[in-house]
Amino acid sequence: MKIAIVGAGICGSVLAYECIKRNLNVTVYEQDRQKQSCSYTAAGMLAPMAELESANTNVYKLGLRSLVLWPVLVDELTKLNHSIFYRDNGTLVLAHTQDTGSLAQFHSTLKRKLDDFDDCVSSVSASSLEPELKHFNHALHLKKEAQVDSHQVLTALHSVIAQQGEFNHSHVHTIGSHEVNGDYYDWVFDCRGLAAKDQLSLYGVRGERILLHAPEVNLQHMIRVMHPKYKLYIVPREDHHFIIGATEIESADDGPMSVRSALELLTAAYSVHKGFAEARIIRMDTGVRPTSLNHQPIVDVKEGLTRINGLYRHGYLLSPAVIEQALSDDLFQQKRQQRVNG
Structure with a gap:
C-alpha cells in the first residue's frame, strides 16, 4: 500500500513511523x-492535566492515551539506537505569594474536572520535591505527566523514515484524494499545519521559548508557575539545560523573538530560581502552531485523503493518540484490506 504524507513535523513523522511499522510503502513530502x-x-x-484548565475533556482523554503510547514509541526508537530523553516524574505547579489565588482556582478546576483527582494530584510543599524551591510554600504535583526531548524525537523519526521510507523534497503544489503533485497513492495524509489553511479553518498561535544552560540550577521536575497574565513553564533537560516558555500570541508571524517576550520569560525564570541569573542563553526559538477555531484537533477523512491538523500547542501531547485514531478509520482500513486481497 503506497502512502503519501505531506509534512514532517511531529504529527507527520509519528504517522510515517507507524505506517512503516505496518509495512506500508511511505513517502514523506517535506521541502x-x-x-x-x-x-x-x-x-x-506531555501534560494533559496541566492543560485541562483551558482544554476540554476530549484533549485530556487523547492526552491520557498518548501518555500510554509515548513510552512504547521511545522504547522502540531506543532499541533502534536512538537516544531519547524521556522523564515521567510529573509537573510541579507553583505560584508566587501574590498569585496564590490563581493556584487555588487551578486546584478547584482540576478537582471539578478529574474523577480520579486524588490519584493524579497531590498538594505538596515545593521543597519536598525540589529542595532548591524553599521560597514556595504550596504547590500541586501533577503526578502522571511526562516529557520528551522534541529535537531528539524528530531526529530519530526522520532517521527511520530516511532508512525505511522515502523523503521527497519537491514543492507540493497539489494535494487531493489519492494524489500529490499528480502522483497516485493508495492514501494521502495531509499534515502540513498552517500551510493547509486554505482547506481548513485554521489560524496561527505564535509560541516562543528560550533554551538555557544553568549549571547552578538542579530542578528535576517540569515547573508551571501560575500568573494572571501567563503561565510560565520551565522544562529541565539533560546536563542542566532548561527550556523556558510561556507566551501565546495570536499571530502567524514566525519572526525572531521580541525583546519584551525575552525579558518577561527570563525575569519570570529568575523569580523562580536565582541560579538562572548566571545561566547562558543557548538559543531563542519561535514557531507558529496551527489552531482550529475550537482548539480541537482536526481529523478529516475522505476516500483516499485524511487531513490531520489543528493540534495547537498540544502537538507532542496528542500526536500518538490522534495518529492511532486516523489509522483505525474504517475507510482507511477498507482500502488497506483491498490492497491485501489484491
Whole structure:
C-alpha cells in the first residue's frame, strides 16, 4: 500500500513511523527538513492535566492515551539506537505569594474536572520535591505527566523514515484524494499545519521559548508557575539545560523573538530560581502552531485523503493518540484490506 504524507513535523513523522511499522510503502513530502518548524520549538511536555484548565475533556482523554503510547514509541526508537530523553516524574505547579489565588482556582478546576483527582494530584510543599524551591510554600504535583526531548524525537523519526521510507523534497503544489503533485497513492495524509489553511479553518498561535544552560540550577521536575497574565513553564533537560516558555500570541508571524517576550520569560525564570541569573542563553526559538477555531484537533477523512491538523500547542501531547485514531478509520482500513486481497 503506497502512502503519501505531506509534512514532517511531529504529527507527520509519528504517522510515517507507524505506517512503516505496518509495512506500508511511505513517502514523506517535506521541502526543507532543515527548516525549524513549530515541532522543533515545542518543549515536548506531555501534560494533559496541566492543560485541562483551558482544554476540554476530549484533549485530556487523547492526552491520557498518548501518555500510554509515548513510552512504547521511545522504547522502540531506543532499541533502534536512538537516544531519547524521556522523564515521567510529573509537573510541579507553583505560584508566587501574590498569585496564590490563581493556584487555588487551578486546584478547584482540576478537582471539578478529574474523577480520579486524588490519584493524579497531590498538594505538596515545593521543597519536598525540589529542595532548591524553599521560597514556595504550596504547590500541586501533577503526578502522571511526562516529557520528551522534541529535537531528539524528530531526529530519530526522520532517521527511520530516511532508512525505511522515502523523503521527497519537491514543492507540493497539489494535494487531493489519492494524489500529490499528480502522483497516485493508495492514501494521502495531509499534515502540513498552517500551510493547509486554505482547506481548513485554521489560524496561527505564535509560541516562543528560550533554551538555557544553568549549571547552578538542579530542578528535576517540569515547573508551571501560575500568573494572571501567563503561565510560565520551565522544562529541565539533560546536563542542566532548561527550556523556558510561556507566551501565546495570536499571530502567524514566525519572526525572531521580541525583546519584551525575552525579558518577561527570563525575569519570570529568575523569580523562580536565582541560579538562572548566571545561566547562558543557548538559543531563542519561535514557531507558529496551527489552531482550529475550537482548539480541537482536526481529523478529516475522505476516500483516499485524511487531513490531520489543528493540534495547537498540544502537538507532542496528542500526536500518538490522534495518529492511532486516523489509522483505525474504517475507510482507511477498507482500502488497506483491498490492497491485501489484491
